[in-house]
Amino acid sequence: MTRGDTRYPLAAMGLALLASAVGLAQAPPRAPAAAKPASPKPATDIPRTPDGKPDFSGIWQSLSGADYGLEPHPATKEGPPGAGVVEGNTIPYTTGALDQRAKNAARATADPRLKCFTLGTPRGIYYAEPFQIFQRPRDLTLLFEFGHPVRTINTNATEHPDGHIDFWLGDSRGHWEGDTLVVDVTDFNGETWLDRVGDFNSDELHLVEHWSFVNRDTIRYRATFNDPKVYTRPWTLDVLLYRRLEPNVQIIENYCSTLDYDRYYPYPATSKLTGK
């Protein structure tokens, strides 16, 4: 296997253990490093809804550190190092877009996250706070802790609305290809970043997501970016999402944008009134 080993250490460890347990140590020789990355093996023993579709219901969170930088990067005071989540390591920016990213990176305080703006798609998926998926046949409802917004992935054969609408989270229309949920996302507002170091897309982004189970408690999430305004060719990021299994875990509303002013409320503060 190739860089999949480094990107999915837990999954790779599981596969290695599985291989040794069933005597498959004589696996095929490893592919050259330049070849297509090996994929975690699709799982078949997975949760399913009554209609037989994979059931992604649950609370999920990435451990990828992708929010600190999608591309491979060393440690800084602002965040830990990372091996990167971009296939091929480099986001293929146009020349002008590369300049813009450099400006963003030089002014990290401009990160919309710090203004508590909605993170957008796909940043909300791999951000370091959990989100919950609720699933019905007609749609998947994604409730994010950060900002507490809802993103709907429609799976009822509806199409993107006509024209262009500026959505923070995009307009998501999905369908099933076997056990993979494929989601077409358009109608972005272009005001979000992809990570803390200024990677970005435009409002013209056309994102295609692939959601599939690696095992019962792990989702492989791939997102392919097509945005000629910003990138010279399509590119893909690839992360794992782990199920949060703590007994008391729940999505706790984090209306981040209220934190700048919530000290003024309630008015009057109970403590002032009661003298306690």
Add this chain to the structure above:
Amino acid sequence: MRIRIQLVLLGGLAITPAAVFAQGARSFRESSFVPAASGPWTGPQLPDGQPDVSGHWSNTIGNHNNLTDPQGPLGRDDEAPPAEGRQQNARKPKPRSERAPSRVSDPPDGQVPFQPWARVMQEDFLAHLNNPVKPEYVEPFARCAPGGPTKSFMWHGYEIRQFPGYVLFMFDSGNRVIYLDGRPHLPGNVKLWNGDSRGHWEGNTLVVDTTNNNSKSRLGRSGEFVSENATIQERFVFDPAGDRFTYNATYTDPTVLTRPFTVTIPNRRVTDKTPADDWNNLTFPAKHAGNEPIIEAYERICVEGNGDHGQVVASESTEGKTP
């Protein structure tokens, strides 16, 4: 030609691509109603046994201008509607007897049973609503804060989605999860705008115990409030015919009140037949190849600081550093 639509919900002002028909909102509005009675559920059920009440809904009596006189006046909201067409429901109030009753259904006088000092504080807030000389006079809703458990039902149309173990409310400002799995509440020091909600179904009634209230939201622009010690029992009573429900919320708070009080708000289902307006009905027909009507609501994300609210500037003038 490409159409670009900015779908940002500024505080109090929803800019939507739908044509605006003020009459639509008026036709949805009613000034009297019969509260739904608790009893058995005879309507459709979900596979997990919950009454199926999922879909789009809206209250029928008005916005949060005034808790105790839902269709009555509040300052210049009614007296001076601006030219751009906002506050389009504003009009000369009818006589009180022809307006919707107080949302406070108990005590019988229709007023929040404040301790005297708390009444003074409520009136002080109201007196400064349109002249917020201190940050605490700015109604938090104007800054895109969630409305809180009750006031969320005094605002735009919203959606209910149900899942095994959960009821999800998607409001115009904020989202709220009701847990049906009997789990304990969060620790008491985790205070939340929409509280921490545990519910169960009793026939046609969703009974919800809401604690951990940060009580930072007001109960209306009229300024009614409770303290962080408040607990709320909510009863969502659904008419089995499926097109109406009555929201009842009983507040208990010895810090602020002399006795508990109950808020009652009627709600009606929004369907593909509901006239388009920009208030009760925030849905749009979905584009699809089939013939059956499918309506959907677009994302609802409020961006703080971009606009004013109730003609009150909610940014620089009151706090130089407001983001």
